Amino acid sequence: MGRLFGTDGVRGVANKELTASLAFDIGRAAAFVLGKGTGRPLFVVGRDTRVSGDMLENALTAGILSVGGNVMKLGVIPTPAVAYLVRHYDADAGVVISASHNSFEYNGIKLFNGDGFKLDDSIEEEIEDIILAREFVHPEFVGDKLGKCVEAEEDALSIYTKFLLSTIDISLDGVKVVIDTANGASYKTARMVYEALGAEVHTIANDPDGININDNCGSTHPENLLKEVVKQGADIGMAYDGDADRLVIADEKGRLLDGDRVMCICGKMLKDEGTLYGDLVTATVMSNIGFHRYLEDNGMKAEVTKVGDRYVLESMLKTGSVLGGEQSGHMIFLNYTTTGDGVLSSLQFVKAWKASGKKVSELRDGVTIYPQALVNARVTPAGKASALKDQEVQNKIAEVEEKLGDTGRVLIRPSGTEPLMRVMIEGEDEAEIASFANEIAQLILSKYGDHK
Numbered sequence: 001m002g003r004l005f006g007t008d009g010v011r012g013v014a015n016k017e018l019t020a021s022l023a024f025d026i027g028r029a030a031a032f033v034l035g036k037g038t039g040r041p042l043f044v045v046g047r048d049t050r051v052s053g054d055m056l057e058n059a060l061t062a063g064i065l066s067v068g069g070n071v072m073k074l075g076v077i078p079t080p081a082v083a084y085l086v087r088h089y090d091a092d093a094g095v096v097i098s099a100s101h102n103s104f105e106y107n108g109i110k111l112f113n114g115d116g117f118k119l120d121d122s123i124e125e126e127i128e129d130i131i132l133a134r135e136f137v138h139p140e141f142v143g144d145k146l147g148k149c150v151e152a153e154e155d156a157l158s159i160y161t162k163f164l165l166s167t168i169d170i171s172l173d174g175v176k177v178v179i180d181t182a183n184g185a186s187y188k189t190a191r192m193v194y195e196a197l198g199a200e201v202h203t204i205a206n207d208p209d210g211i212n213i214n215d216n217c218g219s220t221h222p223e224n225l226l227k228e229v230v231k232q233g234a235d236i237g238m239a240y241d242g243d244a245d246r247l248v249i250a251d252e253k254g255r256l257l258d259g260d261r262v263m264c265i266c267g268k269m270l271k272d273e274g275t276l277y278g279d280l281v282t283a284t285v286m287s288n289i290g291f292h293r294y295l296e297d298n299g300m301k302a303e304v305t306k307v308g309d310r311y312v313l314e315s316m317l318k319t320g321s322v323l324g325g326e327q328s329g330h331m332i333f334l335n336y337t338t339t340g341d342g343v344l345s346s347l348q349f350v351k352a353w354k355a356s357g358k359k360v361s362e363l364r365d366g367v368t369i370y371p372q373a374l375v376n377a378r379v380t381p382a383g384k385a386s387a388l389k390d391q392e393v394q395n396k397i398a399e400v401e402e403k404l405g406d407t408g409r410v411l412i413r414p415s416g417t418e419p420l421m422r423v424m425i426e427g428e429d430e431a432e433i434a435s436f437a438n439e440i441a442q443l444i445l446s447k448y449g450d451h452k
Helices: 020-034 053-066 079-088 121-133 156-165 189-196 223-232 259-273 289-297 309-319 342-356 360-365 381-389 391-407 430-448
Strands: 010-013 042-047 070-076 093-097 106-113 176-180 200-204 236-240 247-250 280-284 301-305 323-325 331-333 372-378 409-414 420-426
Touching: 020 042, 020 053, 020 093, 020 106, 020 121, 042 053, 042 079, 053 070, 053 093, 053 106, 070 079, 070 156, 079 093, 079 106, 079 156, 079 342, 106 121, 156 189, 156 342, 176 189, 176 223, 189 200, 189 342, 200 223, 223 236, 223 247, 236 342, 247 259, 247 342, 259 280, 259 289, 259 323, 259 331, 259 342, 280 309, 289 301, 301 309, 309 323, 309 331, 331 342, 342 360, 372 430, 381 391, 381 409, 381 420, 381 430, 391 409, 391 430, 409 430, 420 430
Parallel strands: 042 070, 042 093, 176 200, 176 236, 280 301, 280 323
Antiparallel strands: 010 106, 093 106, 236 247, 323 331, 372 420, 409 420
């Protein structure tokens, strides 16, 4: 068995790669490692709407209980809610059972520490080593040494919703909002929050059945949201992903604002308020040239890191940055929370929008974004490790870079969660960069493609 933890926890096809047995082992090892200081650690556990969530939640819970840990089940709830509630309940750890934006057959297990941050690599490695060694040595946990499931003293979703509402102090009376929850974990939360603010709320993709999560909806498939905003004559639209840690916005004309645009607009609001520490916004290598130019034109600067909210957060903690995120819509507002939070991010955008006195379309047009072409090449595990080292691939990249000159760039990277090489090209001519991206992707596929 290879290593288990990737950039966003353990992830795989449920009951094939991520089995009930593995979930039990993760729960048992995590409780054993995290319970060293307390003897009886408390875990808060949440999940998204996938059909496999029940199976994995119960298996994971059994593993935790088997070595003396206690479990508070939060049910279906956004990932960032678990990060918040682990602190609220003074728990030792939080666990989220979700595969985020992936399709329903996938699931994952992600761990937070008692402060609501993702576990340090060293602790994940310790947990992983115990599982992979298959030699779990521990004292006898029998009788009253076994853990138990404990009840929360108040509805967890209500506590989280109150927290979200505490981050914004405006009325949305007369504002019409369209919300796409991706049939995912925010299907109750988002409506509750925006109705509490007085908005007229219209939802789409808000009826989860266990298999329709992220299915042509949500932040990774916003096409229906864009159409619905225009159809309803709404002022704004917002889409989250399956576990509600991502956000994209639609303006009233049915045009998209991705994470780059949202961060630019929110960053300017924070700068104007005097709360943007160091006038710094943390971004990744995927952020658009236009993002960087907007920051520069408005007296801000970017700190650039690798793709992945884990790396964004690490950089933020080092630099003191209070706003960071990704083009995909993962955004961290560190003054409020410890992880990406789609609903909270949308509230901060709404705050910036209302403070500006402009339409969402006017805010969007204030940030010029250069065209990007992104093509995914499905590769073998060996290909994922070797493609970028291949001389022919390197030569092709150099050829494209020479043609683009100073008007664009090439970025090729392996996915952190899927067997993919992501080919991204940025430039002024959409047709040209799309052609370049396809050429490079086809070369990678011809040499390293997974043709199963």
